[in-house]
Amino acid sequence: MFWKEEGRIMPLTQLDEKAALIVIDLQKGIVGMLGKPAAEEVVGRSAELARAFRKRGLPVVLVNVTAGAPGRTDVGVRKFEFPPDWAELVPELEQQEGDLLISKQRRGAFLGTGLDETLRGLGVTQVFLTGIATSVGVESTARSADDFGYNVVFVVDAIADREADVHAFCLEKIFPKLGETETTANVLKMLA
Numbered sequence: 001m002f003w004k005e006e007g008r009i010m011p012l013t014q015l016d017e018k019a020a021l022i023v024i025d026l027q028k029g030i031v032g033m034l035g036k037p038a039a040e041e042v043v044g045r046s047a048e049l050a051r052a053f054r055k056r057g058l059p060v061v062l063v064n065v066t067a068g069a070p071g072r073t074d075v076g077v078r079k080f081e082f083p084p085d086w087a088e089l090v091p092e093l094e095q096q097e098g099d100l101l102i103s104k105q106r107r108g109a110f111l112g113t114g115l116d117e118t119l120r121g122l123g124v125t126q127v128f129l130t131g132i133a134t135s136v137g138v139e140s141t142a143r144s145a146d147d148f149g150y151n152v153v154f155v156v157d158a159i160a161d162r163e164a165d166v167h168a169f170c171l172e173k174i175f176p177k178l179g180e181t182e183t184t185a186n187v188l189k190m191l192a
Contacts, residue, residue, distance in 0.1 A: 012182035016126035024131025029086030045158035108140030134161035152179025
């Protein structure tokens with residue numbers, strides 16, 4: 001499920017001088033679980049945004065998840081083993097040498113990764129979020145970004161979730177409390 005134009009709540013008001021794009025979990029193992037049309041749209045739009053951010057000299061953060069949180073015992077023993085290429089970023093992102101790669105073991109991209117320190121070192125004040133899944137990696141990263149004081153922007157047509165009702169709830173009820181929402185086309189116009 002992905003964004004539909006109606007119901008937009010908090011459009012983007014400005015592009016900060018130092019903004020970064022954070023692409024959540026667009027890796028082979030997770031993208032493959034979403035379903036083709038939605039996954040292709042999210043990947044395509046995220047790749048387009050990454051190219052635009054790079055062209056403007058703004059940071060691109062590519063996030064993948066490589067394992068579950070260490071020390072978790074309350075949910076039982078995890079018997080699932082990841083396939084060898086599960087954590088590899090999808091090639092459509094065209095990862096560049098200057099991109100920041102954040103490998104996480106938690107839902108969000110900030111906790112336990114050093115992402116906040118890296119972004120602060122670059123002077124970043126605003127983060128644009130894309131990726132999968134709306135209700136897990138994207139929301140968790142957004143909550144931390146908001147807690148750290150970043151201006152958060154959700155690129156709503158570049159975010160998806162396997163559960164349509166959960167996706168809609170996040171877009172309509174949670175995300176407006178954490179930041180602004182915008183479409184890929186409008187973000188690209190602002191970056192041009």
